[in-house]
Amino acid sequence: MKRLGIDVGGTNTDAVLLDEQSRVIASVKTHTTVDIQTGINNAINDVLKKSKVDPKTIKQAMLGTTQCTNAIVERKGLAKVGVIRLGYPATTSVEPYAEWPIDIVNELSGKFKIVKGGYEFDGQELTQLDFEELKETLLSWKGHIESIAIIGVFSAINNEQEEKVAIFVKKVLGNKIPISLSAKVGSLGLITRENATILNSALFNVIHKVSTGFTKALEKQAITDAAIFLCQNDGTLMSTKYAEKYPILTIGSGPTNSIRGAAYLAKKKNALVLDIGGTTSDIGVLSNGFPRESSIAETVGGVKTNFRMPDILSIGLGGGSIVRQQADGTVTVGPDSVGYKIEEKAIVFGGNIITTTDIAVKLGMVEVGNVNLVDKIDIKFAQQAFIVIQDMLTDALDKMKTSSQQVELILVGGGAIIAPKQISGISNIWRSNYGSVANAIGATIAQVSGEFEKIYQYDIIKRAQALEDSKSKAIKQALEAGAEDKSIKVVEIEEIPLAYAPNDTTRVKVKVVGEIK
Known part of the structure; x- marks a missing residue:
């Protein structure tokens, strides 16, 4: 059984083939095309020619893509979203789309309604749902929206109302209407969770085109027996069916793939990872074999969200960055x-x-x-530029370190040729012949994950029972994403007491991973 991994970046589309022992059979790097699918076709075609592998022997195909990120940044291909917030009258002072760029609000239709519903911080009902009000709102949106985002106040404690409203929406607008529930998308914080849920709903059309486009590209190359997966931003995989429910989880998957691929190539579980592409350098932290998760709200396309994202620092430095000499004699590189x-x-x-x-x-x-x-380039100019490159990388790497101690660095990416042999604060720089396609390798060797987060009150529900509940729901997510039941194991349990809340309230997050089914 062979595995095919594709990673689509802003400059290059990479492909790798791995054998049964996860050894690289062949790898290629092609240019990303404007329509994306052509670039994927080219990469698959090239890697098959290079490897001479029978397409029928490829049983798993993985894709890491920036399509969802690009759609948000460029405001293209997004669905018209109707936003239902369950929180009237408590939350009317701050309406949905607060602080959003006006152009993306217009692209998403800007339609929202704050209706009765929601919960108190202790899980008690804020107000009861008003289904007549909901029906009137939904019927007024009919024909003007393509998806629905449902956000309930404190749904992280109790998501029962969100589930009820989702069922009602399908009764009114039909079973085919895509729905996002905030309890399954974002974390704590009403507004940032709401923002993430809206973006998830806006991406349904985009992810459908990506998954069908990838499927068609595989079929064109006679790869018809492969299970198809998309990459998540935590370094794991999900089935195309699961991805179409949670497309927002693909955002940030590119840098994450590079970190996972770097870990695989270097056989290391803890290190800094520097991925230099054609346009940017992405720096991440490898912690226990997986990318370190960001602890702050991330901004995507000008929208602040709180869904799971890798802790990545990107700077405008790559193999294609333009070098100039300014009027005062200084040299600049990029962005x-x-x-x-x-x-x-x-x-x-x-x-x-x-x-x-x-x-x-x-x-x-x-x-x-x-x-x-390059004889025409002045040597002093080149030396000045090199110092700028060195300083940019040193400063960026220092920002991602958690101490002043020297650390190991895994260097990957097609633009890694511009990196110096030594960098201040780095004890050892590890390189690989396959480093230029580490992102595609990361996509190919990834496991399937499940993650569940909820707020529990330990005075009401016992801690052991709460942990077991979170674990079972995380496992359920992993199974839905395409994991093999018997291979699933817990890799992370996080408990954070919330001092401001009563009844020993604790935020619990459990992550599990398993092999592909």
Whole structure:
């Protein structure tokens, strides 16, 4: 049984094939295309030709994609969303879409309604649901929206009302209407949880196109017997069916794949990971074999959310970053890049724009393209640029360290050729011949996960019972995402007491992982 992994980045689309022992059979790096699917087709075609593998022997195919992130940033392909907040009159002072950029609000229709419902912080009902009010609202939206986001006050404690409203919505608008429930999408905090839920609903059309496009690309290459998975942003996989329910979980999966791939290549569980692409450098932290999760609310396309995201620092430095000399003699690097057009515009490929790759070639760090073409670059200019690159990486890596001690660094990505051999604060830099496709490898070797988070009151429900409840629900999610039942194991249990709440209130989060079914 062979596995195919694809990772679509802003500059390159990478593909790898792994055998039964998870050894790399072949890897390729192709340019990302405007329509994405063509780039995926090209990558699959190239890796099959290079490996000479029979497509029928590929039984699992994984895709990591930036499509959902791009859709939010570019405001393209998003669904029209109707937002139902269960919290009248307690939450009317801050309406949905507060502090959202106006262009994305307009793209999503901007329709919302704060209705009766919600819970107190102790799980008691705030107000009862008013189904007549709900029906009137839904009928007024009919034909104007494509999906529904339901957000209940303190649904992290009790999500019963959200579930009831979801059933009612389907009765009024039909079973095909996609619905997002905030208790299953976001974490604590009404507004940020609401924002994440709205974005999840906005991405239903996008993720459907991604999953069907990937399926068609595989079929075109005669890969018809493979189970298909999409990458989540915690370094694990989910089935396409599960992804179409929770498309927001694909956001941030690219850097996460690189971290997981780096861990696999270096055989390390704890280290810093630096992934240098064509446009950006992404820095993450490998903790016990998985990416460290961000502890703060993340902003996606100008919208602050609180759904699970990897702790990633990105800077505008890549192999295609443009290098310039300013009027005062200083040298700047990026943040703009020639991106996937590097083979047209970089000096070493016959272009007329100086990039960081040209600097690396000029300084004898690597041989790429026609090395004679960089003779026109002044050596002092190149040395100044290199110092800027070195300082940018040193500063960024220092920001991700948790102590002043030196740490190990795993260097991956197609733009890794521009990195210095030594970096201040780093004890050892680990590199691999397959580092340029670490993201695709990360997609291919990933497991399937399940995660559940809820607030419990230990004075009302015993701690052991609460933990068991969270564990069972996390396992249920893993099974829905495509995990093999007997292989599932708990990898993380987090308990955070909430001092401001009564009855020994504690936030519990459980994460499990398992092998692909």
